[in-house]
Structure formats: structure tokens, C-alpha cells
Amino acid sequence: MGFDLASLRTAVARHGRVSRVVVAEIRGSSPREAGAAMLVWADGQSGTIGGGALEYEAAAAARRQTASAHLSTHALGPDLGQCCGGSVTLLTEVYTASELVLLEGRDVIARPVARVPAGDTDAPLAVHRLLNTARAQGQRPPPQLVQGWMVEPVYRPTRSLWIWGAGHVGRALVDVLSPLPDLAITWVDVAADRFPDHIPPQVTRLPAAAPERLVPHVDTEANHLILTYSHQLDLALCHAVLGHGFTFAGLIGSKTKWARFRSRLAALGHGPEQIARITCPIGRPDLGKHPHAIAIGVAADFMARQQRADRNTDLNKEHSA
Incomplete structure (x- = not known):
């Protein structure tokens, strides 16, 4: 705070x-x-x-x-x-x-x-x-x-979160996550008309014809949630973040989608341990398939991961003191 x-x-x-x-x-x-x-x-x-x-x-x-x-x-x-x-x-x-x-x-x-x-x-x-x-x-x-x-x-967000995709789930995620403190959210999609008319002031909207080309300019400690309209674009973003570095990367999709992505990412030169750093599926499938139900599950999982990371950081500081 x-x-x-x-x-x-x-x-x-x-x-x-x-x-x-x-x-x-x-x-x-x-x-x-x-x-x-x-x-x-x-x-x-x-x-x-x-x-x-x-x-x-x-x-x-x-x-x-x-x-x-x-x-x-x-x-x-x-x-x-x-x-x-x-x-x-x-x-x-x-x-x-x-x-x-x-x-x-x-x-x-x-x-x-x-x-x-x-x-x-x-x-x-x-x-x-x-x-x-x-x-x-x-x-x-x-x-x-x-x-x-x-x-x-003076309040300054301490965590960078990039949300890739402004479809129904992306919009629901922004609704759920944007009021939370300590998150600097950048929201990306392929065109300006993909975004809603009203966006929370603390969220940065970023249209880009080729979103994967933005990844090299992102902080290597950023967090990513990948949920675009296109499996091809999702794959390109996964490939880009694996080659760049990140704190957390989550991909929306089924176990079948992730099995195919693992195979394709391996063909692109990524090793099994590297590929396993991407979390897929994300969220809580048991909550249902409504966009806001998906967003709540994804947000809850993301926040829990952040809290665990904070606790580990605090423990490391105590041990080094």
C-alpha cells in the first residue's frame, strides 16, 4: 500500500x-x-x-x-x-x-x-x-x-502483468484484476477495435499487429497471461516468452491443446524443463466456462502464486540476515 x-x-x-x-x-x-x-x-x-x-x-x-x-x-x-x-x-x-x-x-x-x-x-x-x-x-x-x-x-505498482488478448476472458480478467494494488497491467491485442470503449485508467492498452514482437521489450521479471483469439498467436507468444525470460507465464487452454503446444515448442528448440515453466491449463475448470468464472479462477491462482513467491522472498531475506 x-x-x-x-x-x-x-x-x-x-x-x-x-x-x-x-x-x-x-x-x-x-x-x-x-x-x-x-x-x-x-x-x-x-x-x-x-x-x-x-x-x-x-x-x-x-x-x-x-x-x-x-x-x-x-x-x-x-x-x-x-x-x-x-x-x-x-x-x-x-x-x-x-x-x-x-x-x-x-x-x-x-x-x-x-x-x-x-x-x-x-x-x-x-x-x-x-x-x-x-x-x-x-x-x-x-x-x-x-x-x-x-x-x-508514494504508491507504485511492483508487479508487471501483461494480458495478451482482449476477448471475453481477457476483458473479464481486466475487470477482476485491475482494482488490485501492486499490479501494472499492460493489455495487448492485434487491433484497437478489439478493446472495449472503457478501460480502467490504471491499465495500459497496447494494440499491436504482431504482439509477439513486443516481448523482447518486456521486463524479464514480468508476468504473462496468454489468451488470444488465435492458437497460432498463442504459440508465437509462448515461443517468444520462453526465449526472453519471465517470472510467470500462464496459457489458457485444455490439456489437449497444451500437449500439442509442448510438441511444437520442442520442435522450435525449447527443452522440456524450459517448456514446463509455462502453466497450462490455468485457472479453475471446476468453476465453469463463463468468462468471469474463468477469470476468477485464473486470478485466484495467479494471486496465490504471488503470495507464495512473497513468502519465499521473505524467508530468504530472514535467512540471509
Whole structure:
């Protein structure tokens, strides 16, 4: 999680005055973690801080708020009647275009929870130490309250996902995956008219007459989901990614299709261990064949793989420490 400056910028451009409500601190059990945020404007909102009653009350308060920044603490059980036994501290800030200018170009956004004119105060020593230590270690600090200051890294997607194909399943996959954090999605098909009219702003649409020629320009740590309208194109993409490198590659299709592809990829010079790096079939066939059922299964499998990879990375860091 982090400060999603791009989404805030888009919301301010559309709605003018936007409140950002962020979970600044939690104690005990809570619906969401520190750093979870939502945007609220006069007649709508986006994002979530979790907890139906908490979110409802926070959105209503944000619309009434006149101060530029306000900190509030909510006991989830006694105050809101929720089953969670903890408390949540929320920071609600009002943004217009002029405030956004002050945030541009930052990697970490640190500001006092009660705003004062710029230059009237400096961050406490604890904040400077936190930021300096994070920079020295090549890391970004997690969202947190530090001596009356809110510190948040600017959100940047950490995983690159290329979805090859804008057919029914490709569209359903974009619907399911695009709201998730940490995914930078590039969506490819052979022509612009293959895509729907409305595409989520965080998704990059990329028409290409020969999609396989794009693969050499893709990050070798990217993830790929291959589900085009053409078996010939699917094969060309599999051949291209095997020759380029990737973190994960999944191909939609049956066991029969994959058996034929293995044979053809071997004829193209790929060894058995290399070919086995591609996952096919993908998803959960038991969920059914509706495009969104397929997309849910594929997305669930993809997310589970990412979580396992994260756990392995964390374990490796612990062992090397």
C-alpha cells in the first residue's frame, strides 16, 4: 500500500474537491491495515478502508469536514457496533489541485496530521531518522504515524502483468484484476477495435499487429497471461516468452491443446524443463466456462502464486540476515 497520487490526481481533476481518508494507525483487530485509503467527493467515493459502518461514517464525516486535515480515533465495537475488537485512527485530508502541486515528485509523503502553512514547522527528528534509514537501506517506510506526522510511501505498482488478448476472458480478467494494488497491467491485442470503449485508467492498452514482437521489450521479471483469439498467436507468444525470460507465464487452454503446444515448442528448440515453466491449463475448470468464472479462477491462482513467491522472498531475506 501507499499514497496513490495518480488516483487522487484523477479524482481531483474530475470532482474538484476530494477528501482522502487513510487508516493512519490500528490497535487490535481491524478491517484493514494501516495505509488503506479511500477517496470521497460530494456524490461518490472510491477505494475502501474496510468495515461497513466505519466506512459509512468516515465518508459522511469527510463530506462535512471543513478543516484541511483531521485525525479521529474510532473504537470499532463501542462506537460503531462492529465485531472487530480494536480501534482505528483515521486521517482525513481535503485536496484540491493546488495541494496536489506540493506533492509532485516525492517518493515518500510526510506531513503533519494537522496542517500548518508550509515552512512554519519541520518534521521531528524521528521522521528524519525514519526516512534516512529507509533511503540508506534502499527501502520505503510502511505507512505510519510518527510523533504527529503521517508518513506514506508514494504508491507504485511492483508487479508487471501483461494480458495478451482482449476477448471475453481477457476483458473479464481486466475487470477482476485491475482494482488490485501492486499490479501494472499492460493489455495487448492485434487491433484497437478489439478493446472495449472503457478501460480502467490504471491499465495500459497496447494494440499491436504482431504482439509477439513486443516481448523482447518486456521486463524479464514480468508476468504473462496468454489468451488470444488465435492458437497460432498463442504459440508465437509462448515461443517468444520462453526465449526472453519471465517470472510467470500462464496459457489458457485444455490439456489437449497444451500437449500439442509442448510438441511444437520442442520442435522450435525449447527443452522440456524450459517448456514446463509455462502453466497450462490455468485457472479453475471446476468453476465453469463463463468468462468471469474463468477469470476468477485464473486470478485466484495467479494471486496465490504471488503470495507464495512473497513468502519465499521473505524467508530468504530472514535467512540471509
